[in-house]
Amino acid sequence: MKKYILYSLVILLAATVIAWKTGDNDIDNDLREISKVYSKYALDEHPAIAADTDLIAIWKMKQDTDPHNYFVLERYDYYNYVFTYMNREGSNRTYENVGAFFSNIGDTRFLNVRYYNWETRTGGYFFLKVVNADKRGWSMDLALVA
Secondary structure (H helix, E strand, O other): OEEEEOOOOHHHHHHHHHHHHHOOOOHHHHHHHHOOOOEOOOOOOOOOOOOOHHHOEEEEEOOOOOOOOEEEEEEOOOOOEEEEEEEOOOOEEEEEEEEEEEEEEOOEEEEEEEEEEOOOOEEEEEEEEEEEEOOOOOOEEEEEEO
Protein backbone atom coordinates (compact mmCIF):
# COMPACT_ATOMS: atom_id res chain seq x y z
CA MET A 1 0.00 0.00 0.00
CA LYS A 2 1.35 3.43 -0.90
CA LYS A 3 1.53 6.10 1.72
CA TYR A 4 1.50 9.61 0.29
CA ILE A 5 3.54 12.07 2.28
CA LEU A 6 5.06 15.46 2.48
CA TYR A 7 8.18 13.66 3.63
CA SER A 8 11.42 15.50 3.22
CA LEU A 9 13.07 12.21 4.12
CA VAL A 10 16.49 11.11 3.45
CA ILE A 11 19.18 12.04 1.02
CA LEU A 12 16.97 12.71 -1.93
CA LEU A 13 14.62 14.87 0.06
CA ALA A 14 17.44 17.10 1.18
CA ALA A 15 18.83 16.94 -2.35
CA THR A 16 15.44 17.91 -3.77
CA VAL A 17 15.28 21.00 -1.55
CA ILE A 18 18.79 21.95 -2.60
CA ALA A 19 17.97 21.38 -6.27
CA TRP A 20 14.80 23.42 -5.96
CA LYS A 21 16.66 26.32 -4.33
CA THR A 22 19.49 26.27 -6.85
CA GLY A 23 17.47 25.27 -9.91
CA ASP A 24 19.90 22.35 -10.32
CA ASN A 25 18.73 18.77 -10.71
CA ASP A 26 22.19 17.16 -10.91
CA ILE A 27 22.29 14.61 -8.07
CA ASP A 28 26.11 14.82 -7.78
CA ASN A 29 25.84 18.52 -6.98
CA ASP A 30 23.14 17.75 -4.43
CA LEU A 31 25.40 15.26 -2.68
CA ARG A 32 28.17 17.84 -2.54
CA GLU A 33 25.75 20.21 -0.79
CA ILE A 34 24.78 17.54 1.74
CA SER A 35 28.46 16.87 2.37
CA LYS A 36 28.67 20.41 3.82
CA VAL A 37 26.21 19.64 6.64
CA TYR A 38 27.07 16.11 7.68
CA SER A 39 28.50 15.11 11.05
CA LYS A 40 31.00 12.36 11.85
CA TYR A 41 28.72 11.15 14.63
CA ALA A 42 25.04 10.34 15.08
CA LEU A 43 22.94 12.09 17.72
CA ASP A 44 22.90 8.86 19.75
CA GLU A 45 25.93 6.60 20.03
CA HIS A 46 23.57 3.64 19.70
CA PRO A 47 19.98 3.82 18.43
CA ALA A 48 17.51 3.66 21.33
CA ILE A 49 14.11 4.18 19.64
CA ALA A 50 12.49 1.09 18.19
CA ALA A 51 11.84 1.25 14.44
CA ASP A 52 8.12 1.95 14.03
CA THR A 53 6.65 -0.78 11.83
CA ASP A 54 3.86 1.61 10.76
CA LEU A 55 6.47 3.55 8.76
CA ILE A 56 7.55 0.51 6.75
CA ALA A 57 5.98 1.05 3.35
CA ILE A 58 6.34 2.56 -0.08
CA TRP A 59 6.47 6.34 0.30
CA LYS A 60 5.77 9.01 -2.28
CA MET A 61 7.15 12.51 -1.88
CA LYS A 62 4.50 15.07 -2.79
CA GLN A 63 7.14 17.48 -4.13
CA ASP A 64 8.38 14.91 -6.66
CA THR A 65 6.55 15.62 -9.93
CA ASP A 66 7.32 12.18 -11.43
CA PRO A 67 4.46 9.93 -10.28
CA HIS A 68 6.63 6.82 -10.70
CA ASN A 69 9.40 7.83 -8.25
CA TYR A 70 9.14 6.47 -4.71
CA PHE A 71 10.97 5.37 -1.55
CA VAL A 72 10.90 1.86 -0.14
CA LEU A 73 11.40 2.01 3.63
CA GLU A 74 12.22 -1.29 5.35
CA ARG A 75 13.09 -2.28 8.89
CA TYR A 76 16.71 -3.43 9.11
CA ASP A 77 16.62 -4.51 12.75
CA TYR A 78 14.83 -3.53 15.94
CA TYR A 79 16.16 0.05 15.85
CA ASN A 80 17.24 0.74 12.26
CA TYR A 81 15.62 1.33 8.90
CA VAL A 82 17.05 1.05 5.41
CA PHE A 83 15.57 2.74 2.40
CA THR A 84 15.98 2.69 -1.34
CA TYR A 85 14.95 5.55 -3.58
CA MET A 86 13.58 4.51 -6.96
CA ASN A 87 13.81 7.31 -9.52
CA ARG A 88 13.79 7.69 -13.31
CA GLU A 89 10.18 6.56 -13.37
CA GLY A 90 10.84 3.83 -10.80
CA SER A 91 13.48 2.05 -12.87
CA ASN A 92 16.69 3.20 -11.13
CA ARG A 93 17.76 2.20 -7.61
CA THR A 94 19.40 5.37 -6.37
CA TYR A 95 20.63 5.31 -2.76
CA GLU A 96 20.04 1.63 -2.17
CA ASN A 97 19.88 0.35 1.42
CA VAL A 98 20.76 3.65 3.09
CA GLY A 99 20.58 3.33 6.88
CA ALA A 100 18.61 5.62 9.20
CA PHE A 101 17.27 5.70 12.75
CA PHE A 102 15.39 8.09 15.04
CA SER A 103 16.72 10.00 18.06
CA ASN A 104 14.97 12.27 20.55
CA ILE A 105 16.36 15.48 21.99
CA GLY A 106 13.83 16.60 24.56
CA ASP A 107 10.43 16.40 22.85
CA THR A 108 11.90 16.78 19.36
CA ARG A 109 12.49 13.78 17.11
CA PHE A 110 15.31 13.64 14.58
CA LEU A 111 16.15 11.18 11.83
CA ASN A 112 19.86 10.25 11.68
CA VAL A 113 20.65 9.34 8.07
CA ARG A 114 23.89 7.59 7.19
CA TYR A 115 25.93 9.40 4.59
CA TYR A 116 28.98 8.44 2.54
CA ASN A 117 30.66 10.50 -0.16
CA TRP A 118 32.54 8.16 -2.51
CA GLU A 119 34.52 11.01 -4.09
CA THR A 120 36.04 12.23 -0.82
CA ARG A 121 35.77 8.91 1.03
CA THR A 122 34.14 10.65 3.98
CA GLY A 123 31.05 9.65 5.84
CA GLY A 124 28.91 10.11 8.86
CA TYR A 125 25.35 11.31 9.33
CA PHE A 126 23.08 14.14 8.40
CA PHE A 127 19.96 14.97 10.37
CA LEU A 128 16.34 15.64 9.55
CA LYS A 129 14.16 17.24 12.22
CA VAL A 130 10.59 15.96 12.41
CA VAL A 131 8.62 19.19 12.12
CA ASN A 132 5.17 17.64 11.90
CA ALA A 133 3.76 14.10 11.80
CA ASP A 134 0.22 12.80 11.89
CA LYS A 135 -0.74 10.25 14.53
CA ARG A 136 -1.14 7.41 12.00
CA GLY A 137 2.34 7.91 10.54
CA TRP A 138 0.96 8.50 7.05
CA SER A 139 2.30 12.01 6.69
CA MET A 140 5.45 13.66 7.95
CA ASP A 141 7.27 16.94 7.35
CA LEU A 142 11.04 16.92 7.89
CA ALA A 143 13.62 19.70 7.73
CA LEU A 144 17.33 19.34 7.02
CA VAL A 145 19.42 20.42 10.02
CA ALA A 146 22.47 22.43 8.99
